[in-house]
Amino acid sequence: MPNLNWDDVRHAMAVGEAGSLAGAARALGVNHTTVLRRLDALEAQLGARLFERQRSGYEPTEAGQALLEQGRHMAVRVEEIERQILGRDRALAGPLRLTTAFVVMDHLLPQPLAAFVQAYPGIEVEVVENAFLIDLNSSHSSVDQGVARREADVALRLSNHVAEHLVGRQLGMTQCRIYAQRGAPGLPQSITPLNDLVRDAPWVAFERDTSVRAYDPWLRQLLAQSDVKVRVDIYNAKASMLRTGIGVGVLPTFMAEKHPDLIAVSEPIPEMQQPLWMVTHPDLRGTARVKAFMQFVGDALAQRLAEAPS
Template sequence: MAELDWSDLRYALAVGTAGSLAGAARKLGVNHTTVLRRLDALEAHLGARLFERHRSGYHPTEAGMSLLEQARRMADQADEIERRVLGRDRELTGPLRVTTAFVIMEHLLPAPLAGFARRYPGIEVEVVENAFLVDLSRRHADQAQTWARLEADVALRLSANVAEHLVGRQVGMTHCRVYALRGSKDLPQAVTSLSALVKEAPWVAFERDAHSRVYDRWMRQQLAQANVRLRVDIFNAMVAMIRTGIGVGVLPTFMEASHADIVPVSEVIPELSVPVWMLTHPDLRETARVRAFMQFVGDALGERLRAGASAA
């Protein structure tokens, strides 16, 4: 029997992960007929049926489950090999992908990123705005069907909890207050107690069913009896609605400097103070461009966060 082709195994792995040909095709950047052809060829090569085809999707057979288990191990090993090779890179050149949240990118990162680009012109930084931390040890296939590309080299996250398999540094703390449209006759204009705000002011809140962030949990507890006029999903949308005068809402204090038309109407809320983490995978922390980014941008972010805390 001829040797198995890893590229055939990754098609089976994509089907097993997605549960359908269409989902696997989207993941791999190909059409579903290509996935079906490669899967049929693999089954013919092995002489075994790997998936049962049902209306609800593709379900692995016993043989398929065994193959998928081995294929996942191979994928993890391939990931580790590439990370270790990248980790030996000592050059201050090449691409660097950073993943972060919209609010960090808009309000905290521009100046530090510009300073880093000037200091290290040979490093091309690509920022992917994402509110959720990407698993830096996993990879995906791009439109050119390239299997091994890191999802991100560095992640910036607002969170009290970080994945144990990642390494990095806490660059500072963020703090939150309640804000209102400056000059609004219908909304408080001075610092007011939270109990009074909850009882008397109209609110802009986060999604009712959201629960992953500390802000979501706080709002669900504190605003259960409040007059919530509108709900949004991210801080950028929150400040946009606060600026209409429809109600008060919670924002990180570092957003205040960018919006002269909002005014803080509460003290800092201790329960909503969370750290900003800069993270990478252990195998990448010795890469020259990763180290340079984490040092330069991390220091700059720390200074901005300390300045914002002093102003608050």
Template sequence: MSNLDWSDLKHALAVAEAGSLAGAARRLGVNHTTVLRRLDALEATLGTRLFDRKRSGYEPTEAGHAVLAHARRMADRVNEIERQILGRDRELTGLLRVTTAFVIMEHLLPAPLADFARAYPGIEVEVTENAFLVDLSRQRPEVVGQSLAHREADVALRLSGQVAEHLVGRNLGMTQCRVYARRGATGLPQSVQPLQELVRDAPWVAFEKDQQGRIYDSWMQSQMAQSRVRVRVDIFNATAAMLRTGIGVGLLPTFMEAGNPDLVPVSDPIPELAAPIWILTHPDLRQTARVRAFMQHVGDALSEQLRAT
């Protein structure tokens, strides 16, 4: 047991996540013979079989589940150590990964991000459009045990009423939603109408029936059971594209209004759909110079934008 190698455990974790040698090899960036050799070495050291080789893939044995549980805790500890070390970084240089939703990237982030890039030319910002709140304390499964540079994100910008309790950051301001229609479209309302009448009488561009995770989804499901839905889409940008055709009315955040001059609001803001935008990071990273600079610079700019919408 004294010869137990963390690298062997890392390869076993990859096999468990991928379910195969080939999948583990792709995640770790090695060939499958390396993965097999590491797995064989680990099993020989422990004196037990960790996986059953089945036609469907590699499935952990009872002993394998026990070993993998310990290995995952070790991986979390390695990640924690790396985050704390990175958190001591005081240089305004290097890579900064940001994750956000597509609608924020397209309609709110470009100008603040460009200003930040001009102000801090030594920082390279990589933005991933991701509609789900990532756990910034965890790495992607395919890079468990690799360097912190492969973590999914350093900073998250999220349009959400709820955020993970272990993350730190601030509420940048509230967003509002209204119903919109194509300006001048025959048969569609052109001025603010009572919401109940719009729900009852207007043709709609709605979200997918199976969507569950957003407040807009639950609102539509509760309000529009008897509405005339013409088209269903999955994101706000697709809604705006369909509204520009004049096919119906639909829900959009008010911050999209400036980028869609062909659309006119036909409802008042809907109070139950107001939602905050958060800028978030992991506690271990908040003192990193580039993280702190981004959260201050971009956060302030976004707050100002939101106040103007």
């Protein structure tokens, strides 16, 4: 039997994930006749029907289930090979994908990133702003496509913990304080004990059930009996609400430079300090563009954190 064509297997896996030719075609960015042609070719080569065509969609047969299971193993192996080849890339050119949080992109990253792309014009950086921490180890398998896809080359993470298999460095610590609109009637305008703020001040808080940030459960418990006026999902939205004078709220201190109309009304809160990490997968750390990015941008961010007011 001739060797299996990985593209044929990939199309079959997409059918298995989507349950239809049309769904697989959308996920793969092709037309449904291409998917059908690939599937027919694979079934002919294997001499087995992989899916039963039913009204509810394409249901994998026993042979199809076996193929999908083995295909997932193949996808992982293809992904590993890709990472190892990329790790030997010595060119200071090509794409580099970075994942980070909205607040880091908005307040810490722009100047270091601009300086990097000016220093390395051959490298195209794509930033994926994401508040959730992507596991670079798996290169994140896409549910829609049913195939392995690399999510990021480098991650910037505000987190107390990073996966042990990732490599990188801690760039510095970030602090949080409580802020209020400068000069707002009825709001504190100087450093106030935390317990007094929790008891007496109106608040702008995060969503009630969020657990995106490591300290969300602690903060939610702290404000359980407080007078919460508005709840938002991200720091930038919170800063916008604080600037209306509706209440006080927690922000990272590195946001203060961009919001001079806000004033800190608490000391830094120990329970909310977090390190900023820059990490990558071990297979990619030798890639020239990854190495250059982590050194250049990492040094710049470490300096910004060291100089940020606490």
